[in-house]
Amino acid sequence: MIEKELHIVDHLEELRKRIIISAVAFIVFLIVGFTFAIDIYKWFTKGIDMKLSVLGPSDILWVYFMLATVIAIAGTIPVIAMQIWLFVRPALRPKERKITLTYVPALFFLFIMGLAFGYFIIFPMIFSFLLHLGQDMFIAQFTAEKYFQFLMNVTLPFGVLFELPVVVMFLTSLGILNPYVLSSIRKYAYFVLAVIAVVITPPDFISDFIVTIPLFVLYEISISLSKVVFRKKLKRQQKEENERNVYEQGGAIK
Incomplete structure (x- = not known):
């Protein structure tokens, strides 16, 4: 009974270690995202013919945080996948370890492919449709918060589903x-x-x-x-x- 409890404690300690490493990686990539937020912003808005607006100073910080979060998620995915693999590795046979290790980079590349599919194919289609739908009724003026919120809602699900x-x-x-x-x-x-x-x-x-x-x-x-x-x-x-x-x-x- 005591050995079983010690075994559970060891597993919990190992899990805690993996979670901490993943959290630290997320924070590091979040900082990187903040550093390059302006360049990312220009890249995402180069396809629209209007300048996005903000309704308050806090919206500027929100946009920075949103863009940095996307970079952090993309960068942390292989780290999380690696930590999961390290956590379950003791229960795997040697051949299974080699095979499952190849899934780590595959998760990252598929996530990027999903984002690309959502951004280059689905997002333009939906965006053009909605603009065309309201062109005779409204003057299109977008806030940065609403634009990027809409962009992420369209693209991120495909990154996960892929x-x-x-x-x-x-x-x-x-x-x-x-x-x-x-x-x-x-x-x-x-x-x-x-x-x-x-x-x-x-x-x-x-x-x-x-x-x-x-x-x-x-x-x-x-x-x-x-x-x-x-x-x-x-x-x-x-x-x-x-x-x-x-x-x-x-x-x-x-």
């Missing part, structure tokens, strides 16, 4: 998920993804379709990759079991 394949592969490696479970809940997953697409896009069928299809494709890719990982895991377990049986039989003969 990581789905790697997350599924990692959970399959740990035995938490398998392709059969993912296939069995496909219709529910499609429904959730369709709702997400409808919520973040303009109220027209074309926009919903353009966003929904990539999300469905991501889910199917996740299932396919889960199958690959699951089959390799089964083969590895079967091979180890055969080797153990041969060893036990050899020992029995002796």
Whole structure:
């Protein structure tokens, strides 16, 4: 009983260490984001023909903080992924450690790809649609807070959703998920993804379709990759079991 409690305490201490490292990394990248906030601001606003306004001094700080937070999230993702891998590494076999380690950079690149998809494809489509919708009724004047809030609400979800394949592969490696479970809940997953697409896009069928299809494709890719990982895991377990049986039989003969 005492050994079990000590084991739990060790795990909690290790978890605390990983959380602290991730938090420190986030703060460091947040500072970096603040340092380059002006350059990031100019890059995000170069495509609009108007100068954004602020309604008060606090809005300026809010914009700096929002831009810095995006940089901090993007930079901290591989750090968090690495800390998660280090936390679960003792429970993994040597081959599993090598395989799952490759997921760390993949998470970062997929997050960036998701942001790029949201920013270069989805955001211009939604932004143009809304401007066209109100061009005969309103004079378009945007505050920096509203503009960047809208921008982040459109792009950040895609950064998260594009990581789905790697997350599924990692959970399959740990035995938490398998392709059969993912296939069995496909219709529910499609429904959730369709709702997400409808919520973040303009109220027209074309926009919903353009966003929904990539999300469905991501889910199917996740299932396919889960199958690959699951089959390799089964083969590895079967091979180890055969080797153990041969060893036990050899020992029995002796």
